[in-house]
Amino acid sequence: KQEVTQIPAALSVPEGENLVLNCSFTDSAIYNLQWFRQDPGKGLTSLLLIQSSQREQTSGRLNASLDKSSGRSTLYIAASQPGDSATYLCAPSGNTPLVFGKGTRLSVIA
């Protein structure tokens, strides 16, 4: 059974900092991994999807890396802004559709 762990559980940084969110998963037999953000009380917004054959994927200030063999993914956010404040979730997709971690709650202080 796939288990997903996200570290840290919460993070507070001043505006402008670069930061890294970590995701680890126990079953490396995945097809892809997705990163989402969720604003309080709302649905999820897909940020990046990285295929199992890829090492990284970029979108604007976001960069996701994947090390499938070690069961790890990181989400790098450059030059953080208050609008980045949200909960960030990672979800690998393998023999069962997306399994989610509990997320990292990010607060960017102006």
Place this chain on the structure above:
Amino acid sequence: ETGVTQTPRHLVMGMTNKKSLKCEQHLGHNAMYWYKQSAKKPLELMFVYSLEERVENNSVPSRFSPECPNSSHLFLHLHTLQPEDSALYLCASSQGAHRGRTDTQYFGPGTRLTVL
């Protein structure tokens, strides 16, 4: 409308009521999903419908009954729920889903359900 819509956005019901949640996607996708998000727990997949198969999470109680009349609409029928079923119920869709392989999922805003 575009994207994935869900109605109602908020629902309060008693344990003896019967209600239904509705989800509609306007993205031309072939797979739809129901998720449950409880406080302080990971998002939990309840059901998946795709052109090829319906996948259930075996831990979902029978008081939750999904219905997918076509690729654009998904319902979750609720009956005799318990207070612990109070949660945010999220619908999502993707281009495809087969044996766990899923494309980018697009989520609706969710229905906040409270069971009294």
